[in-house]
Amino acid sequence: MLAPPGAGKGTQGERLASWAGVRHIAAGDLLRARASEASPLGRQIADYQARGDLVPDEVVLDVLTPVVVEAAAQGGYILDGFPRTLPQATAAADLAARLGVTLQAAIFLHAPDTVLTRRLLDRASQSGRADDNAEVIRHRLQVFAETTGLLVPYYTERGILVAVDADQPPDSVTADIQARLSAFRTCGPCS
Numbered sequence: 001m002l003a004p005p006g007a008g009k010g011t012q013g014e015r016l017a018s019w020a021g022v023r024h025i026a027a028g029d030l031l032r033a034r035a036s037e038a039s040p041l042g043r044q045i046a047d048y049q050a051r052g053d054l055v056p057d058e059v060v061l062d063v064l065t066p067v068v069v070e071a072a073a074q075g076g077y078i079l080d081g082f083p084r085t086l087p088q089a090t091a092a093a094d095l096a097a098r099l100g101v102t103l104q105a106a107i108f109l110h111a112p113d114t115v116l117t118r119r120l121l122d123r124a125s126q127s128g129r130a131d132d133n134a135e136v137i138r139h140r141l142q143v144f145a146e147t148t149g150l151l152v153p154y155y156t157e158r159g160i161l162v163a164v165d166a167d168q169p170p171d172s173v174t175a176d177i178q179a180r181l182s183a184f185r186t187c188g189p190c191s
């Protein structure tokens with residue numbers, strides 16, 4: 001799942017994983033868990049996350065790879081928030097090939113920045129996340145536009161991009177994703 005902050009990839013990723021009967025792997029959550037550890041690596045990850053900068057690729061791969069390997073052995077996975085850079089996309093493809101997994105779809109949830117910003121500010125008081133404040137939200141959206149957004153043409157070229165309008169109620173987004181994936185499974189990216 002490829003989506004800017006606030007597009008709902010956590011919510012939709014969980015729903016999609018239970019619908020498909022596979023594991024939901026949320027990169028941000030796994031990194032936040034490591035960030036809470038009192039270790040030099042934990043503090044380093046926490047600093048990147050608090051600034052809204054991407055955690056270095058090697059660190060992300062070290063954290064994610066064992067979880068992906070385990071999920072593949074159990075039948076598959078939904079990756080949420082990974083990959084976010086071209087080197088991560090290559091690594092994800094190599095890892096899948098090594099594990100005999102087919103990357104079936106890259107779901108791109110999109111919504112205008114004004115909508116994303118409003119959602120993130122609305123949830124800021126409950127989320128308790130250091131990166132849910134106006135300045136860091138602006139930076140996270142910029143990082144998405146400059147870096148992760150490049151994966152949209154990458155997956156389009158590979159014929160697996162499924163773009164879904166995330167500026168709708170959560171149930172409508174879920175219904176759209178499921179409809180698109182069901183069609184996709186029978187005829188490729190045909191709609």
Ligand code: ADP
Pocket residue numbers: 003004005006027028029031048049050052053054055056060080081082083084085088131140
């Ligand atoms: P959001 O998409 O709302 O920013 P996430 O929980 O997915 O929320 O990510 C929060 C932060 O975790 C990111 O700003 C970044 O610092 C780090 N992060 C998550 N996934 C990755 C990744 N694949 N590569 C690098 N950093 C990541």
